[in-house]
Amino acid sequence: MFNLDVLFSIGNIVLFMAILTRLSGLFMSAPLFSTYPIPNQVKIWLSATIAFLLFPVIQVNTNIVTPNSVPALTLILFKEFTIGYAIGFCAKILFSGIELGVNTFTIQMGLSADQALNPASGGNSPVLSQAYTYLATMIFVAIGAHRWLFSAIYNSFKSMPVGYTFTFSSGLLEQIVIITGQLFSLALNIAIPIFGVLFITDVLLGFTSKMMPQMNIFMVSLPLKIYLGLLLSLMFMRPMAEYIAVIIEQFLTKIAMIF
Numbered sequence: 001m002f003n004l005d006v007l008f009s010i011g012n013i014v015l016f017m018a019i020l021t022r023l024s025g026l027f028m029s030a031p032l033f034s035t036y037p038i039p040n041q042v043k044i045w046l047s048a049t050i051a052f053l054l055f056p057v058i059q060v061n062t063n064i065v066t067p068n069s070v071p072a073l074t075l076i077l078f079k080e081f082t083i084g085y086a087i088g089f090c091a092k093i094l095f096s097g098i099e100l101g102v103n104t105f106t107i108q109m110g111l112s113a114d115q116a117l118n119p120a121s122g123g124n125s126p127v128l129s130q131a132y133t134y135l136a137t138m139i140f141v142a143i144g145a146h147r148w149l150f151s152a153i154y155n156s157f158k159s160m161p162v163g164y165t166f167t168f169s170s171g172l173l174e175q176i177v178i179i180t181g182q183l184f185s186l187a188l189n190i191a192i193p194i195f196g197v198l199f200i201t202d203v204l205l206g207f208t209s210k211m212m213p214q215m216n217i218f219m220v221s222l223p224l225k226i227y228l229g230l231l232l233s234l235m236f237m238r239p240m241a242e243y244i245a246v247i248i249e250q251f252l253t254k255i256a257m258i259f
Contacts, residue, residue, distance in 0.1 A: 011066045014073065015059060018080045018162040020051040020178025026153055031095045032140055034088065054154065064162050076162065083160055083259070087152050090179050091145075094248055096181040098136050101190025102129040108198040109229035109256050128233065132190075135237075139245050148252040156259040157168045175258045179251070185224045186247060190240065198225055 027033045027043045067073040106126045125133075140146070201224070209217040 006174055011064055014066060014076070015062065015064050016055050017073075017160060018049060018064070019054055019058060019157075021027050021077045022080040022084035022153065022156070023047040023051050023054075025056050025081040025086075026088045026149065027084075028088065029034060029085045029092055030088030030149055031092050032137055034092070050150070050238060057154075057155050058162075062161055063159065066201075072247075079243055080162065083156055084153060084175060086108030087149065087151060087156065087255060087259055088149065090176060090258070091251065093179055094186070095133060095136055098132055098190055098244065099125065099129050100183065101187035102126070103131045104187065104191040105198060105229065106194050107196040108202075109225050111226065111229070116220070117180075128230075132240075133202075135241060136248075139241060142249060142250060145248050145252055150258065152256045152259050153219050155256065158259060173256060175254070178256075179254060182251075189243070193236055194229060196233055198229060199230060201225060 022046075024047050033043065033046075049253050067076060067129060076210050109127055109128075110129065202221070205217050205221045205224075208215065
């Protein structure tokens with residue numbers, strides 16, 4: 001028989017709240033789980049279910065000191081939320097870099113005004129950018145990257161146990177900054193194949209304008225660049241999908257090593 005007094009002790013309740021708070025931070029920032037259309041009720045119940053499953057395993061390996069005041073409890077919960085949010089944030093860099101790269105060559109195509117509601121972020125973004133975001137999401141699910149995130153959050157309870165001790169060392173913050181800085185290199189790698197071709201197209205159209213001043217290059221270049229950009233997007237779709245899959249695995253491996 002279970003001893004309810006022990007099961008619902010203050011220490012166990014605080015530990016469950018800490019696990020739930022760390023998972024809530026992950027769900028608020030991680031790709032796929034922080035997607036805009038997902039109702040908050042679903043996120044809350046999913047976080048609570050996973051916390052319930054993790055609780056017995058973490059309870060055996062954790063000796064938490066019960067806080068004796070509300071500020072102390074708030075401090076612990078803030079730490080837990082920050083850890084979970086940091087793990088999800090590092091993974092979200094992938095999707096931010098992809099969106100930034102696609103936006104770059106979309107502007108070069110002349111589709112910067114083609115804005116629509118992006119369910120993944122809740123804001124407006126080009127339709128082509130949303131297509132690549134959905135592609136990255138499908139790849140994310142197909143390679144089981146969501147399981148990597150749960151593995152990282154579980155391992156974080158070993159490297160960063162629940163309690164007063166803060167383990168945000170300078171090395172950890174440095175690694176998070178390095179991962180954040182890779183957003184721009186990822187965006188450049190995504191954008192450069194199509195952006196480079198469109199830039200060369202602009203240069204050739206400029207030479208054509210000088211050689212044939214009577215020709216309205218603007219009326220020719222606008223549909224030409226849109227057609228060329230869409231054609232290149234289809235041509236590079238498979239190589240980009242393979243590149244995104246490799247990058248997702250590399251990012252998640254780094255996240256698992258950090259946390």
